[in-house]
Each structure stands twice: as structure tokens, then as C-alpha cells.
Amino acid sequence: MQVVLGIDIGGTTTKIGLVDKAGNILGETVTPTPANTSGISPEGFVLQLHDAIAALRSKLTEVCEVVSTGIGAPNGSYYKGTIEYAANLPWQHEVAPIAQLFEKYYPGIPVKLTNDAKAAALGEMIYGGARGMRDFIVVTLGTGFGSGIVCGGALLYGSDSFAGELGHTIINPNGRHCGCGRRGCLETYVSATGLKQTAFEVMSARYFTEPSALKRLSFLDMTAKDIADAAAQGDSMALEVFDKTAQMLALGLANAIAITGPEAIFIYGGLAKSGDLLLAPTRKYLNEAALKNFCKRDEKGNILREAKAQVLLSELNDKNGALLGAAALAWEEMEKR
Amino acid sequence: MQVVLGIDIGGTTTKIGLVDKAGNILGETVTPTPANTSGISPEGFVLQLHDAIAALRSKLTEVCEVVSTGIGAPNGSYYKGTIEYAANLPWQHEVAPIAQLFEKYYPGIPVKLTNDAKAAALGEMIYGGARGMRDFIVVTLGTGFGSGIVCGGALLYGSDSFAGELGHTIINPNGRHCGCGRRGCLETYVSATGLKQTAFEVMSARYFTEPSALKRLSFLDMTAKDIADAAAQGDSMALEVFDKTAQMLALGLANAIAITGPEAIFIYGGLAKSGDLLLAPTRKYLNEAALKNFCKRDEKGNILREAKAQVLLSELNDKNGALLGAAALAWEEMEKR
Numbered sequence: 001m002q003v004v005l006g007i008d009i010g011g012t013t014t015k016i017g018l019v020d021k022a023g024n025i026l027g028e029t030v031t032p033t034p035a036n037t038s039g040i041s042p043e044g045f046v047l048q049l050h051d052a053i054a055a056l057r058s059k060l061t062e063v064c065e066v067v068s069t070g071i072g073a074p075n076g077s078y079y080k081g082t083i084e085y086a087a088n089l090p091w092q093h094e095v096a097p098i099a100q101l102f103e104k105y106y107p108g109i110p111v112k113l114t115n116d117a118k119a120a121a122l123g124e125m126i127y128g129g130a131r132g133m134r135d136f137i138v139v140t141l142g143t144g145f146g147s148g149i150v151c152g153g154a155l156l157y158g159s160d161s162f163a164g165e166l167g168h169t170i171i172n173p174n175g176r177h178c179g180c181g182r183r184g185c186l187e188t189y190v191s192a193t194g195l196k197q198t199a200f201e202v203m204s205a206r207y208f209t210e211p212s213a214l215k216r217l218s219f220l221d222m223t224a225k226d227i228a229d230a231a232a233q234g235d236s237m238a239l240e241v242f243d244k245t246a247q248m249l250a251l252g253l254a255n256a257i258a259i260t261g262p263e264a265i266f267i268y269g270g271l272a273k274s275g276d277l278l279l280a281p282t283r284k285y286l287n288e289a290a291l292k293n294f295c296k297r298d299e300k301g302n303i304l305r306e307a308k309a310q311v312l313l314s315e316l317n318d319k320n321g322a323l324l325g326a327a328a329l330a331w332e333e334m335e336k337r
Numbered sequence: 338m339q340v341v342l343g344i345d346i347g348g349t350t351t352k353i354g355l356v357d358k359a360g361n362i363l364g365e366t367v368t369p370t371p372a373n374t375s376g377i378s379p380e381g382f383v384l385q386l387h388d389a390i391a392a393l394r395s396k397l398t399e400v401c402e403v404v405s406t407g408i409g410a411p412n413g414s415y416y417k418g419t420i421e422y423a424a425n426l427p428w429q430h431e432v433a434p435i436a437q438l439f440e441k442y443y444p445g446i447p448v449k450l451t452n453d454a455k456a457a458a459l460g461e462m463i464y465g466g467a468r469g470m471r472d473f474i475v476v477t478l479g480t481g482f483g484s485g486i487v488c489g490g491a492l493l494y495g496s497d498s499f500a501g502e503l504g505h506t507i508i509n510p511n512g513r514h515c516g517c518g519r520r521g522c523l524e525t526y527v528s529a530t531g532l533k534q535t536a537f538e539v540m541s542a543r544y545f546t547e548p549s550a551l552k553r554l555s556f557l558d559m560t561a562k563d564i565a566d567a568a569a570q571g572d573s574m575a576l577e578v579f580d581k582t583a584q585m586l587a588l589g590l591a592n593a594i595a596i597t598g599p600e601a602i603f604i605y606g607g608l609a610k611s612g613d614l615l616l617a618p619t620r621k622y623l624n625e626a627a628l629k630n631f632c633k634r635d636e637k638g639n640i641l642r643e644a645k646a647q648v649l650l651s652e653l654n655d656k657n658g659a660l661l662g663a664a665a666l667a668w669e670e671m672e673k674r
Contacts, residue, residue: 075630085638093638135496149596151493151500158488158598159472160645162630169592170626172510180628255506259486259596261495289507291517293412293499301422301430308497 003064004334005053006327008116008320009033009073011088011143015320016052018064019327023127025320026064029056034090042083042096050105069102069111070330072119072322077161081113112333116140116322118155118164120314121148122332123325124266129315136262137253138314139166141271145187145194149260156260167191171251189248192224192270199227199241212237228274242277249278250285257294257309268314268321275313283311340401341671342390343664345453345657346370346410348425348480352657353389355401356664360464362657363401366393371427379420379433387442406439406448407667409456409659414498418450449670453477453659455492455501457651458485459669460662461603466652473599474590475651476503478608482524482531486597493597504528508588526585529561529607536564536578549574565611579614586615587622594631594646605651605658612650620648 003026008015010033017028031052034040040048057064075086081099085092099111114122121138124130130138134153140146145167149156156163167187168180175184176197188194199214199222213230214222214237230238253265271278287295290307297303316324340363345352347370354365368389371377377385394401412423418436422429436448451459458475461467467475471490477483482504486493493500504524505517512521513534525531536551536559550567551559551574567575590602608615624632627644634640653661 085634095638133496135500151488151495152491154489156488156597159470159600160598160631163472163488163596163598165595165628165630168595168628170508170588173508173588182626182628251507251510255592256596258502258505259500259593260493261497261500263496289519291502291505291519293502294497297422301432 001062001064002067004327004330005066005069006323006325006330007049007069007071008119008322008326009071009083010116010322011074014049015323016049016056017320017323017327018056018060018066019324019330021331023324023327025323026062027056027060028320028323036088036090036092038090040090042091042094042098042101046098046101046105066106066109068330068334069106069109070119070326070328070333071098071102071111071113072116072326072329073098073113074116076113076115078112078114078118078155078157079161081111083113110333110337112329114155114329115146115148115162115164116325117146118148119325119329120146120268120316120321121150121155121325122328123316123321124268124314125150126328126331127316127324128321129266129312130264133263135260137166137256137260137265139265139267140269141191141267142269143192145191149256149262151260166252166256169252169255171248171255186248186252190245190252195224195227195241195245195271196222198244199238202237202240202244206237206240208237210236214238224271228277231274231277242274243281246278246281247285249282250289253282253286253309253311254289254291257307258291261294262309264310264312266312266314268317272313272317279311279313283307286311338399338401339404341664341667342403342406343660343662343667344386344406344408345456345659345663346408346420347453347659348411351386352660353386353393354657354660354664355393355397355403356661356667358668360661360664362660363399364393364397365657365660373425373427373429375427377427379428379431379435379438383435383438383442403443403446405667405671406443406446407456407663407665407670408435408439408448408450409453409663409666410435410450411453413450413452415449415451415455415492415494416498418448420450447670447674449666451492451666452483452485452499452501453662454483455485456662456666457483457605457653457658458487458492458662459665460653460658461605461651462487463665463668464653464661465658466603466649467601470600472597474503474593474597474602476602476604477606478528478604479606480529482528486593486599488597503589503593506589506592508585508592523585523589527582527589532561532564532578532582532608533559535581536575539574539577539581543574543577545574547573551575561608565614568611568614579611580618583615583618584622586619587626590619590623590646590648591626591628594644595628598631599646601647601649603649603651605654609650609654616648616650620644623648
């Protein structure tokens with residue numbers, strides 16, 4: 001049967017899967033992503049992937065023909081098939097021609113590479129909750145804030161393939177310092193790290209007499225999961241952290257909606273596990289923050305304070321969304337040919 | 338010869354032109370746009386346009402075959418051909434089926450309608466400085482802030498045709514009150530009205546000992562042109578107004594760049610007449626505000642503090658850009674058929 005290779009290059013591990021057209025993962029394996037201090041060359045990494053793929057294929061009982069390859073990678077350029085200056089990979093000062101190197105090992109098999117969050121958006125479109133939608137956004141919330149934006153049925157790439165960076169829109173010009181060197185990016189508020197910073201902001205500012213699990217944790221020890229667990233148990237301080245995070249997320253989404261007009265926004269990744277803790281207040285604040293053109297109306301044409309765009313959990317949160325996204329990219333490429 | 342009808346429905350007047358494929362306006366006329374208190378129905382307005390068009394055609398010496406019609410209108414929906422709840426038209430609580438009514442008068446001739454700023458972007462793409470570009474933004478600066486965003490060669494419409502509202506992205510959550518009911522929209526800082534408000538902010542805050550033409554003008558009397566004229570003569574207060582305006586514009590553009598990754602941003606409309614007074618500081622601040630993925634790099638891969646996206650004046654500022662935009666929409670529709 002025909003399958004594609006889906007490859008998700010993550011911060012510490014790279015996942016490889018053989019995926020059929022319906023999104024079934026027939027086999028998968030994991031290999032370490034080279035650390036930025038490892039000195040491994042792009043050629044060396046592709047060779048490592050090639051060996052892992054060969055080992056994976058040898059274990060399959062069914063005969064599979066690989067017809068296309070899709071790769072999701074940090075700072076991946078769809079146009080050039082390169083990984084460009086990725087901070088956590090050994091090629092931070094380089095443009096690594098990953099797709100081109102791949103083609104050497106698998107002659108005749110098309111290889112497409114894109115940013116990891118864009119791959120997640122394709123996965124949502126082909127295998128998830130965005131099936132049939134032409135305009136939507138996937139927000140991936142983990143350590144950072146990634147996003148993939150689909151407009152008119154196509155991923156938004158921009159002139160050099162790096163469009164769709166919603167996490168680095170500035171929502172507070174005098175706000176938190178961001179890893180990108182600027183201030184007030186959405187990511188500094190809405191991400192695992194941002195959530196923790198907000199917990200410390202709340203502790204620094206409010207007069208909380210109730211006990212809170214968060215008070216016992218140092219900055220180094222506290223995780224987003226600690227905050228989510230506390231909130232799930234009704235910890236008022238943790239609930240306020242989610243409320244503030246939702247307020248910032250809604251502001252960022254209102255801006256993204258004004259620019260790209262999506263039908264829905266899907267939340268994917270680690271923070272999505274907090275479910276309604278994040279989604280319920282985000283919906284509430286988005287109803288307040290959305291521009292009236294993007295709100296529903298009653299029969300008489302009066303504006304209702306309810307955003308048209310739905311905020312939903314990704315349907316791939318319990319599946320291997322990033323891998324399915326890479327596979328979706330590979331299948332999409334086959335359709336184009 | 339074959340021509341299209343381009344119609345630009347503005348705040349006070351509606352311009353009508355017969356335009357050939359090369360963008361030559363073979364004939365044009367103007368008719369009043371009905372005021373929101375006029376009580377004129379959509380049918381009545383289309384009849385008024387029909388009569389104006391007939392009069393225009395009767396004056397032409399050359400025989401022209403109208404093959405398509407394009408209309409640029411406030412709150413125009415491309416998908417439905419309607420004008421929806423436009424604040425300055427008599428149908429503020431209605432959805433007016435303008436394209437459909439047009440088709441009754443001109444059977445067999447396709448009619449497309451879109452938002453006025455989106456039409457300007459199409460005009461730039463077909464007749465202006467964006468020829469050959471696939472990703473760019475046109476910002477129309479007049480009383481308000483309009484924008485049309487082209488991604489991958491197509492106008493960005495979103496799920497309901499109202500995407501591309503850059504002027505209503507919030508850049509300062511506690512900022513100025515906006516006509517849309519929210520606070521801190523880009524339009525409240527970057528528009529003729531915003532420029533004036535900034536002049537009063539500067540007068541309220543700074544200790545200016547130098548004389549300034551702005552000090553003599555009341556809020557009702559002052560216009561954006563007064564500020565531009567003063568700045569052109571070196572008035573330090575007026576120059577500071579432009580500097581602050583450019584800073585806010587750059588912040589809004591940096592966000593739009595992060596989301597849509599354009600190759601260039603074109604400035605069109607009344608405020609564009611101030612030329613380098615606005616553009617020079619906007620470029621400077623955009624170089625500071627742009628995310629590093631959207632900055633140039635040197636040969637060694639080091640980031641330069643220079644935005645890749647160019648900030649340019651529209652090439653249609655001296656022409657009838659809005660009318661040419663409506664004509665471009667009509668010609669684009671012909672190409673699709």
C-alpha cells in the first residue's frame with residue numbers, strides 16, 4: 001500500500017512515522033534531535049534519519065511504498081526546504097538544506113518541509129476538526145506559542161515562508177521582555193513560561209489570604225502543570241492566572257481575526273490539556289474583544305457581543321498531531337502533482 | 338473596444354469610470370453618495386448610478402463594450418456582493434444587495450463588489466507598484482485607516498470577506514477610544530483624526546518653548562494638512578507628531594508582517610501626500626520593531642536591524658486609485674472566467 005513518511009523534528013526528539021492516506025500511523029519510531037552543541041552536520045542528521053527509517057521499515061509486516069515525505073521543523077522554510085537559523089539545532093547560524101539532502105537518499109520521492117506549527121495546521125485541516133474549513137488558525141501552546149494560519153484553503157506563508165507568527169505579535173508595547181529581543185509579544189503571556197510569569201505577577205500584586213499551592217513553589221520548580229492542577233482544584237490564585245492568560249490570548253486572537261477572518265481557532269499542545277480552564281475565559285474575553293464586523297448579529301441587524309469565530313480544542317491533541325501534520329504535508333504535495 | 342465599469346462608492350461622492358485593460362480611464366463622472374439620513378433605498382441608489390452611467394456613455398466618442406463591473410464600497414462583502422451595515426450610508430442596519438440589483442440593469446455582465454481598501458490593493462497589484470508581487474499590503478490613510486492584504490497573489494478575505502482590518506488591530510490595550518467601541522486600535526493613532534489627537538497629546542505633555550503654528554489652532558479647526566504643512570516647514574512640534582505617528586504605524590505593521598509576511602507595504606491616500614515626513618520615521622521604527630525572521634541578514638547569517646519589507650508610497654496616489662482598484666476587480670473577474 002501507499003504511505004508517506006511524516007517527520008516531526010522537535011526540540012529534543014524527532015518522530016518518524018509511516019502514515020496512510022486516512023491518517024493511520026502504520027509504524028513509528030523516535031530518534032534524538034541533535035543538540036545545538038553536538039556539532040552534527042545537516043548531512044549527518046539526515047543520515048541518522050535515513051538509518052532510523054530503514055530500521056522502522058524493516059519491522060513492518062505489510063509492504064509499504066513510500067510515495068512522499070513531509071517534514072515539520074522549527075524555522076522550516078516551505079519555499080526552500082531549508083531549516084534556517086534554528087536556535088535549538090546545531091545550525092543556528094546556518095541555512096540547512098534538509099529537503100535537498102533527503103532527496104539524495106530517496107531519489108524520485110518528493111520532500112516538503114515546513115514550520116512545525118504550520119504542519120499542525122495542515123494536520124488539523126486534513127485529519128482534525130478543521131476538515132471542510134477554508135479559513136482557520138491553529139495555535140500550538142507549549143513552552144512557546146506557535147501558529148499556523150489557513151486562508152482560503154491554503155497555508156499562509158507570506159513572501160519568504162515565515163508568515164503566521166502570531167506568537168510574536170506585540171500586544172503590549174511596554175510589556176514583558178521576549179526571547180526575540182522585543183517586548184510584549186503574545187508568547188510572553190500565553191505559553192507555559194508566560195503562565196508561570198503570570199503566576200508570579202499575581203503573587204506579587206494581590207492580597208491573597210487563602211492558601212494556594214503556588215505559594216510553596218519556587219520560580220525554577222513551578223510548571224504550567226502545577227498551575228493547571230491547582231486551578232482544577234479551585235485554587236483562586238491559579239484561576240486568576242488562567243483568567244489573565246485568557247484575556248491576553250483573546251486580545252491576540254481578536255487582532256488575528258481582524259487580519260485573517262477565520263471561522264475557528266483550534267488550540268493544540270501541552271496547554272490545551274487544561275481544556276475549559278483556558279477555553280471558557282478565552283471565549284468570554286474574545287466576545288468582548290472582537291471587532292463588531294466579526295461578531296454575530298440578531299435578525300434586526302443589531303450586533304451581539306458574541307464572536308463569530310469559535311475557539312475549539314484541536315481534535316489531534318490526543319493523537320500525534322505534529323507527526324500527522326507532517327504526513328498531511330506529504331499527502332497534500334501528492335495531490336498537487 | 339472592451340472596457341469595464343469601475344465604481345468607487347466614497348463617503349460623500351461616488352466615482353464612476355470606464356476603464357480599459359491597460360488602466361486608461363476613457364471617461365469618468367461623479368454622483369453624490371446618499372447620506373445616511375437621505376432615506377434612499379439600495380434600489381434607488383442603483384437606479385441613480387444607472388442614469389449616471391448612461392449619461393457618461395452617451396458622451397463617449399468611441400464605441401465601448403462594457404464587459405464587467407467592479408465596485409469598491411465601505412463594508413462591501415466580496416462573497417455576497419452586498420454592502421453590510423455601513424455607518425455612513427442610508428442602510429446602516431441593513432444588508433444591501435448592490436451587486437444583485439446591478440445585474441438586473443445589466444443582464445449578463447458580471448458584477449463584483451468589495452471593500453474599498455481591498456479594491457485599492459487590487460489596483461496596486463494590477464496598475465501600481467505591486468505589479469509582480471504576490472505578498473503585499475496596501476494601507477489607505479485618510480480620515481480612517483483602511484487596508485487590503487494580498488497573500489500568495491490573492492486578496493485575503495477570510496471566512497466572511499471582512500478580513501484585512503489592520504486599522505482595527507489593537508496595539509495599546511489601554512489606549513485611545515476608537516469608533517468601533519474598543520480601545521487602542523491602530524486607526525486611533527494613524528489616520529487624519531489620530532494625527533490631530535497626537536498633536537493635542539504633544540501639546541498637553543511637552544514643554545515647547547519654540548513657536549508652533551499648531552498652538553494657534555483649535556481642535557475643530559486643525560486638520561492633518563495643517564500638521565503636515567507645519568512639519569514640512571520644520572515646526573518641531575509637528576515633526577514630533579509625525580514621529581509618534583510613525584512609531585505607532587511601525588508597531589502595527591510589525592504585527593501585520595509577523596502574520597502575513599509581505600514583501601512591501603504601500604501607503605495610499607490623503608496622508609500619503611506627506612511623503613517622507615511619515616515614511617522616513619516609519620522605516621526607521623519598523624527596522625527596530627520587526628521580528629528578526631523578517632529582518633535582513635549579512636553573509637555570515639547575522640541579523641541586521643533592517644526589515645525585509647519595504648515601506649513605499651502607492652504608485653496610484655496621483656491617479657484615481659480607488660476607481661482603478663474597482664476596475665482592477667472587474668478585470669480580475671474577467672480573467673477568472
